[in-house]
Amino acid sequence: MGDSRDALKVRRALEARKLELPFLETDLPMNLDLSRRDILKIAGYGSLAAFIAACGGSNPSTGGSTTGGTLSLGSYNSDPTNKAGTQAIVDAFTAANGGTKVTINTVSHNTFQDTINAYLQGTPEDVFTWFSGHRMPFFADKGLCSPIDDVWDKVKSNYTDAFATAVKGNDGHVYAVPTDYYPWAVFYRKDVFAAKGYTVPANWDDFKALCAKMKTDGLAPIAMGQSDGWPAQGTFDILNLRLNGYDFHTRLLTGQEKWTDSKVTTVFNKWKEITQYYSAAPNGTTWQQAADKLLRKQAGMYVLGLFVSDEFKASGSPVDVDQLDFFPFPNLGTSFDAEKALDAPIDVYMMSKKSPTLSKDRGQAAAFLEFVAKGTTQGIFFKSAPGFIPTANDADTSTYTPLQKKAQQIVSSAGKITQYFDRDSRPDFAGANGMQSFLKQFIASPQADTTGLQGKMQQFWDSLPAEK
């Protein structure tokens, strides 16, 4: 780094050549006339600034105020209804928290999920949306999110024990605040059942008989859209829970049991008994197309989550929306039926660790997390996005439709709740070129012997590096 005298020398040399440089008439920014003193000054200010920033403190617990100020929120609620719901929550928070200015960064759900690793390590927002399951404690272990035991202490009375287990990391600290969930069940249309004289099956044999009856009546008994890869996992989950129990299921999904186990074979064998009743071309049909079949009375039943009501609502016909109903997956006659286990994925809010603004926003972030734990707040979101049931005990259930009440009841009476296959297991195992593909192979030729397929699943699991 020379000083400005060198720059002048070059300039004089250029001028000596007497060249017209019309486009270079304005000084290029490289011509910084910095003297040695200038540089010292800059260095001095720079280190002063660094000193002040360091004094600002990065100790999260001394964040200062909790009202007013700013807050940043990273959200994957990109559906128009969810987005509106999130905005409503934020507006309510701003009003209730002394005018906190909240910036929301909304990104599509799948993109958010795919880029979560880079997101949390880069420049995440102070607070972000996520879901319960396998990955949350993993992020906690890696130091990518902040423990919020102080928040949880204030709000835990508003939650049942089932939710309490869903928020803890491996170290016992709390990292998330649950806000909503949706159950998986068997959906059907009330009017179709009434018109054809069907009754809700309570056990497996009744279920199969119902399917056979629907087939002769010209319906596709069970709608299936496995093009997206994940829907069939719901059926696997519930069959495994009923046949082999919650413990085996969670151990299987975390690699502590083998996929080649005969218990897994029984699941597939049971599954084979109903695959003949699936709607046509399941691997080429998306979940939305399959839901359309239910809506159009072309299919009789659909194993899916409560969000199927979104498709019904998009049809713009309240009459049809009212006809949507569900029943819990029938009992399979094992001792595990009593667990009444089901998939009910829970959405949460978490606090990041590496947000550049967290040190000053920590108070507001904690206040926000407390705010979304309230029943009234969750009700605000629920108004825009009725497919997502609030988790708080004090949520106002009087405005719930019969369907939503039923959804809440089935979850609160469940003995065991799972988070869905791809959230309870490693994402690389459960993802597109993983279990999704294997299940597609199963659906493509369901009557084939699954021993080879199960072997492939286990081999795939074994090939994955340890999650360290």
Add this chain to the structure above:
Amino acid sequence: MSTISVAGRSLKARPLLPRRIRPARLALHAFLIAAVLLWLFPLLWAVYASLRPVSETIFNGYVSWPKTLNFDNYTTVWTQADLPYFYLNTLVIVVPAVILTLLLASMVAFCCTQFSWKFNLVVLMLFTAGNLLPPQVIIVPLYWIYLHTPIASFGSIDVGRFSFALFSDNGLLYNQYLGIILIHVVFQTGFATFVLSNYMKTITKEITESALVDGANVLRIWWSVILPLCRPALAAMATLLFTFIYNDFFWGLLLLKTGDRRPITSALNDLQGQFFTNNNLLAAGALLAAIPPIIIFIALQKHFVAGLTLGSTKG
């Protein structure tokens, strides 16, 4: 029929034939028209779907007669996906990227073709091969670079929610306009260098020579002598680069975190919900997004055709 060479162009002595419609020509037109209809059909069917409300297609499917046809999807997506903002946002990324790419590529092409020096061809090879690599090969380390390269901050241009940082508002390349423009420039410079260098090879070195003898320096020769000669090539490359960068989906999705900074193609992605997607709405949005490249292409068609193959036979 004789051919005469005059100033490098062949002139044909052409007898005047009466214009009659030959059956072969009719058959050709018939074939082409059939092909064109086949070509357009999928696109027109999507336009049809975008004109229908999703409530209707959910009930009746897409292969059905319309009960209502309207532009509701278009008006909705215009506001819901905030298209005007994202058009502007995309232009802020595409236009500087195109200009910078052309500047850099023409500089490299100029130096490598008008002067001979040792590593001439190696440099050209590096640039060309760089563009031929699939982007997935480099994305992960590039992430890391973007998260770890310190960039100074000199403030930003803020207009409403549009915030163009000069040059970074988080001290990194990640999630900055600079970052996304930079990767486009670097990625496309290879292709552009290759094309422009082939074109410049046709400019004889004597021109450069005589300019040097006159006392001009190389920068001046590049700017005032060579670039004007390359104007058709530059125009063609500009249209090509516009299309490629505008339609980019990948970089914008991965190197920009804030939804507001993403280009329009990535922003359309956000219309998809966690589960539910209104496909008719998405189609309307995508068709609207497709308009600028279509306009550019149609308007500059002859340059386009010239552009893609500059770099092949010349003389």
Add this chain to the structure above:
Amino acid sequence: MANPATSAAAPARASKAPEAGELVATRRRRRYSLLTRPDKILIALMVGIPLALDILFIWGPTVASVLLSFTDWAGIGDVTPQNVVGLKNYTTLFTGYAFFWPAFQHNLIWLAFLSFIATPLGMFLAVLLDRELRGKRIYQSIFFLPVVLPLVVVGFIWTLQYAPSDGFINNAFGLVKSGNIIDWFGNPSINLYAVLFATSWRHIGYIMVLYLAGLKSVDPSLREAAKVDGATEVQTFFNVVLPVMAPINVIIVVVTAIEALRAFDLAFIINRGTNGLELLSILITNNSISEASLIGFGSAIAVVLLVISLVPIVLFLSRTMRSQA
């Protein structure tokens, strides 16, 4: 074309220390340098800055990817020596990963389809349009239109055609009514071809325009001479035009190969590259750029793809270097 005097002087010049900007006058005068020191600095900058950017942002990451492929790094935290696993990723890839060989196979099928069906069709259209034709501009525009469309709409366009119960094809041919639905996207034996057909929709237009411009640069006197000799159009094309178009043909071949190896877009949008639509670039994406982020493993796949891509690149570049010599 290359100056014969310059190329003849090349061997003689090689013995002398090379100087930037050395010019040899065509009449073999004494060599002299017209470039001043500042000029040389400027040239160094004009090449150096883009080159530095290229190396930093393209080649650096490429080398880093190669190095990462020998680790099992999962994208979080730093790469530690414990992450290094040597060739484990590669052995898993070639022997234990159920999706690699299908993907490889699919890329080859993609290459064959593009090379023998799509690209020749593009060339055929170009030849058809390479004449005085009313409405030629319109034809050209329409055939090229799919290239200009953004990917999101192309995915939807083809879903509308191929969906099992709601798609145009199954309905138009009465397959839905008769109950003989063809699962275009879901049947692994045919979905690759369905996607290839859709990809050709774009590919043909691109090739057509490439070839058309190339045809335009063919000297008409050659065609005239062939006509005088009594050749038919087909004979003229294969015996006269095609050989002259050799450099263009190389471009077409390499572009086709690269498109086949880089194939990603449509298969990803339809079902994320599963169930018969596995492709190498999608495997990389699903491993590296996903919630799981198996970066080491994804990099190994990327290296394989890189090596496969280098073959056409090297072919192409050695060809162009030869033509420049």
